[in-house]
Amino acid sequence: MLRSVLIIFLIISSYLFGATKLVEQKWQKGKTFLNFLEEHKMPLKLYYDLDTGDKELTSEIIAGTRYQILQNDNGDIEQVLIPIGEELQIHISRDKDSGKYFINLLPIIYETKDKILKLDIKTSPYYDIVKATSNHLLANEFIQSYRNSINFKKDIRKGDKLVIIYRQKIRLGRQLGNPIIEASMVETGGVKHYIYRYKGRYYNEKGKELEGFFLSQPCRYTRISDRFSYKRWHPILHRYRAHLGIDFSAPVGTPVHAAGDGRVIFAGRRGGYGNCIIIRHVGGYKTLYGHLRRFARGIRRGKYVKKGKTIGYVGSTGLSTGPHLHFGLYKNNHAINPTSTIKVAKSILRGKAKREFLSYVKKYNDEIQVALNEKATPKKEETFAFYMDVNRVKTSN
Numbered sequence: 338m339l340r341s342v343l344i345i346f347l348i349i350s351s352y353l354f355g356a357t358k359l360v361e362q363k364w365q366k367g368k369t370f371l372n373f374l375e376e377h378k379m380p381l382k383l384y385y386d387l388d389t390g391d392k393e394l395t396s397e398i399i400a401g402t403r404y405q406i407l408q409n410d411n412g413d414i415e416q417v418l419i420p421i422g423e424e425l426q427i428h429i430s431r432d433k434d435s436g437k438y439f440i441n442l443l444p445i446i447y448e449t450k451d452k453i454l455k456l457d458i459k460t461s462p463y464y465d466i467v468k469a470t471s472n473h474l475l476a477n478e479f480i481q482s483y484r485n486s487i488n489f490k491k492d493i494r495k496g497d498k499l500v501i502i503y504r505q506k507i508r509l510g511r512q513l514g515n516p517i518i519e520a521s522m523v524e525t526g527g528v529k530h531y532i533y534r535y536k537g538r539y540y541n542e543k544g545k546e547l548e549g550f551f552l553s554q555p556c557r558y559t560r561i562s563d564r565f566s567y568k569r570w571h572p573i574l575h576r577y578r579a580h581l582g583i584d585f586s587a588p589v590g591t592p593v594h595a596a597g598d599g600r601v602i603f604a605g606r607r608g609g610y611g612n613c614i615i616i617r618h619v620g621g622y623k624t625l626y627g628h629l630r631r632f633a634r635g636i637r638r639g640k641y642v643k644k645g646k647t648i649g650y651v652g653s654t655g656l657s658t659g660p661h662l663h664f665g666l667y668k669n670n671h672a673i674n675p676t677s678t679i680k681v682a683k684s685i686l687r688g689k690a691k692r693e694f695l696s697y698v699k700k701y702n703d704e705i706q707v708a709l710n711e712k713a714t715p716k717k718e719e720t721f722a723f724y725m726d727v728n729r730v731k732t733s734n
């Protein structure tokens with residue numbers, strides 16, 4: 338932490354004294370990593386020398402992501418940082434002596450903050466949450482979590498209250514990834530409704546799971562050849578890797594099914610994912626199916642599909658070392674781990690799990706009560722547009 342502060346200080350001071358210039362830009366929709374290199378006249382070799390997994394990963398840069406470029410006096414790019422997923426960032430650096438560029442993946446430095454938001458609802462929960470926190474994703478998640486229990490258009494009256502206990506990753510003063518709501522309460526017409534998160538799912542106070550977003554298995558597979566990770570240290574390659582989906586190995590031609598009801602918003606070739614289908618579901622979710630051999634008949638953009646519908650067939654198109662389905666899940670455009678979402682039925686907690694759950698309920702209810710008695714709401718996050726997020730200016734490995 339101290340080191341990162343020191344380096345940020347160094348970068349800012351060099352920024353202030355004119356030796357270098359730090360530029361922050363937003364990643365445009367449809368832009369590829371190769372486009373980026375071309376645009377900045379950087380060697381395309383940086384991309385071509387990456388291994389298959391890392392090439393695939395570059396397809397995961399989210400449109401709108403803020404990335405940073407550090408230039409020297411002559412306009413040469415000295416460093417680039419492009420966040421990818423919630424834990425890693427592409428780092429390009431230029432060796433001062435040889436002028437050669439190097440690329441690697443570095444961890445993103447972030448803080449995880451536990452926050453409590455308490456509000457008197459004045460306009461609508463969505464509007465008021467955004468107004469208080471500037472956190473659209475938090476507002477979204479809150480509305481979605483009560484989707485089946487409260488009609489926010491009808492049931493909310495002026496003077497109703499809400500409390501949200503949540504966790505948010507913060508990178509340089511900005512929200513990183515999706516917030517996680519641990520517990521929340523909304524009071525409407527004197528009745529309090531509670532939701533608690535337990536092992537990645539939402540339950541009511543009795544330990545009954547609330548209708549969430551459940552996916553079915555997208556294909557029959559022989560094995561899982563790669564799991565989801567935001568950041569993993571590879572002990573042999575000695576570097577960080579990420580895999581923002583699950584790879585299901587299966588023979589070529591195995592049918593691939595829509596994991597949930599939704600609309601096909603993409604069916605075509607997409608970078609490292611080859612023949613790829615993306616389906617948009619309710620609640621800000623999307624699923625991605627990559628490396629398909631071909632699409633099922635009638636599957637095209639705009640088509641509505643039911644859960645279980647065959648949409649394509651396993652193949653090895655794009656960047657793939659063998660036939661498999663790359664299956665990705667996104668919430669509000671951020672990749673999330675599909676594992677806990679693929680399941681068969683709703684659950685009711687019993688036995689030991691129930692006892693543990695009820696102890697959380699007690700703890701959160703106490704926190705909610707304290708928040709209700711307080712007047713203050715949390716401060717909005719500040720933003721720091723001109724800081725560069727590096728933990729190592731030059732990498733040693």
Ligand SMILES: [Zn+2]
Nearest residue numbers: 582583584663
């Ligand atoms: Zn994959």
